[in-house]
Amino acid sequence: MALNLDSNIPSGPIEQKWDKAKFDMKLVNPSNKRKYSVIVVGSGLAGGAAAASMGELGYNVKCFCFQDSPRRAHSIAAQGGINAAKNYQNDGDSVYRLFYDTIKGGDFRAREANVYRLAQVSVDIIDQCVAQGVPFAREYGGVLANRSFGGAQVSRTFYARGQTGQQLLLGAYQALERQVDAGSVKMFYRSEMLDLIVIDGRARGIVTRDLVTGAVDVHIADAVCLGTGGYGNAFFLSTNAKGSNTTAIWRAYKKGAGFGNPCFTQIHPTCIPQSGDYQSKLTLMSESLRNDGRIWVPKKKSDTRPANTIPEDERDYYLERRYPAFGNLCPRDIASRAAKICCDEGYGVGPGGRGVYLDFAASIGRLGKSTIEERYGNLFEIYERITGDDPYAEPMRIYPAVHYTMGGLWVDYNLQSTIPGLFVLGEANFSDHGANRLGASALMQGLADGYFVIPYTLGNYLAQVKPGGVDENHPECRAAKDAVQARAAKLLSIKGKKTVDELHRELGKVMWEDCGMARNAAGLDRAIQRIPEIREEFWNNVNVPGSGADLNQSLERAGRVADFLELGELMCRDALTREESCGGHFREEYQTGEGEALRDDEKFCHAAVWEYQGDNQAPLRHIEPLAFEHVHLAQRNYK
């Protein structure tokens, strides 16, 4: 079965496409809206904003989260900020420039029309959030403040100290709870989606497991939205929350949704290095720190002197040296790779030589400690808590870590997947960031999709279908429910010798070594051999204690890891077949003489979309060609 990869981009000039699309959309009469039901899975910026906005419009919304409250969604951990083309700073920003920066930052692997719309609605997001009471940073005159972020030469990032994600999420959460109180949204806590129900070719519902009672339930609706985040935990160690997982989108993939660019992973340059084998996750230090911090390594290999004793002329500020125009503010993929090269060549610092310095001494000297404290106080505190070192007195040690996945379920301009009625929002989709996401753009995309795109495009879909018509006893519902129960029973019956985390770590090691910051054909071939072996061992030798009839965190993790063990292989297959380097996808075989990513626009100016063919069968690779009519294909240059 061929996937329908029609992107449904509206005709006309790029500036007018979204307006035209909105006008062409079918509407649901206000009094008919309550007859339609919508399932939203995930309660972060994308899911939470969508559920609240659809509830405000009068639809019947059921929203699901696996955490104990929608306010826990991992959007809350975003630190740095949110971009918007407000041009409040009078420094030359515009919708077009944000669009341009995002396309270029993504190394020409995102769809122009989607990105243009994202830049357009970015300004509405700030207005909406301010009106909700999000306490953005202000100037003394009372107006909104901005800061700079990587990959841009204008100051367009709005922020709330180092807790921007928290404040934006609380805004969406409060809007959501207001709808819960009004009765238009029913919230399901501690409830995990374990399968998608497709009836007559349309997404019609989900199967969930109540994580407290173990009850497996079917929920039916007229459409399903997934705002379930990214899959960086395929690497085991990442900056994602422990619970972040791929299960919702992976189950949808196995029900026929195309998976776009699974190998596009963002490795964030500024994270706290790993300290031991027990490490459960890695902690991000916001990119905003690069505004005032300078990154360097000693000029001498394996230099073990304390950082502060190394004289100025024996330090290599390698980003400023290699990329003088952008310096410490070059995009994430470039900064990460540069750190890796330094450490590979033996200039790294700290245990194992896997670290570089991020130094604030110059900024503290210039601006004073109190200004630095005001800007980054909470980040410095996090650093000190984790490492025991004081970053006001000595430089931070940082190293890149998996942070974000640009890949995700393929969606058209309307955010609809290849399954009609299944819409995918935020990090869970593949749409806007191409091969590399710029800082402060994830929050923008999540809220754009949830507040300002889905209310239109989902309404347009609903206007063209009849509400209702199926119930929980439909054979597809029963089959999906039985499959979920059988899978849990199987996981619990193995009672093998290895724990879920042990096998997850094994997968993570393979992914990091062979599908991480630098990839090559030999390594990817090896990973494609190795991952099915780990998967085989998982299904024969995993030990999931306890029962399925009550709260069982091991069982929850086992189900998620089983899906990562399948997704990991797909990521490697995608990385192997994309024989070029672009953004975060760096194939060692394809680089310029200076070690920069070398794209192959002749062969790979497209999104790769994978179609599931059955367990242990090679999936099919399709393509959606990408056209660049406004931002002309060029090698990215941050020098």
Add this chain to the structure above:
Amino acid sequence: MKIILNIWRQQNATAAGKMVRYEMPGVSEHMSFLEMIDVLNETLTRKGEDPVTFEHDCREGICGCCGFMIDGIPHGPQRGTTVCQLHMRHYKDGDEVWLEPFRAKAFPVIKDLMVDRSSFDRIIASGGYISINTGSAPDGNNLPVVKKCSGMAMDSASCIGCGACVAACPNASASLFVSAKITHLGQLPQGQAERDRRAMRMVVKMTEEGFGYCTNTGECEAVCPKGIKIENIARMHRDYIKASVTYRQEAQGGGAG
């Protein structure tokens, strides 16, 4: 180093619980407290025993999932720190600690160290928001906000909803949590229209959910991992008293056709 853990084990909401003693050898000073329990759980799983259930997610001190009592203190001994950010370098070889779930009528135990805090969501739903539908907002710079007020709003908005304040309070009051939201929104010009209604509804809801009253013991402020100030509670009381005099239910009038 070796740490002795005494952990509250309780199979479900209705079962009886008890303290169980575990010895944890080989604890590294660089581990977080939760990573130590991860290692314990791996050991228990290998032995065929039920691992310890505890809530956690971001492990960066921001999601508010984690939290239990360590030696009678929510989130443990280090001030301004969630338990996921507490590191073992603050302990020494041979230390013995006692872990219990947060205890409050409005936070029933679900299993082991995990409790049900959905009462917090219901309090927010009762009025902890500004009513503004998507799409109806004016330009963000139309309404200047005094920098100091914006900063104070941010201080209060930093609350992560972990529930430590309730667990520390002898009355199991949620006043610090509720007042943080009332202060966050009440400091901003956008929050004025609903200020009376918000105070009335949230305070009433807090009582309905089974939380106690505030008697100014100050334990909440002492344990709050985000440094939320007790002065918020004074502000809540002021708003509530004012609202109880001036607030009237909105008239339910129909429009003329």
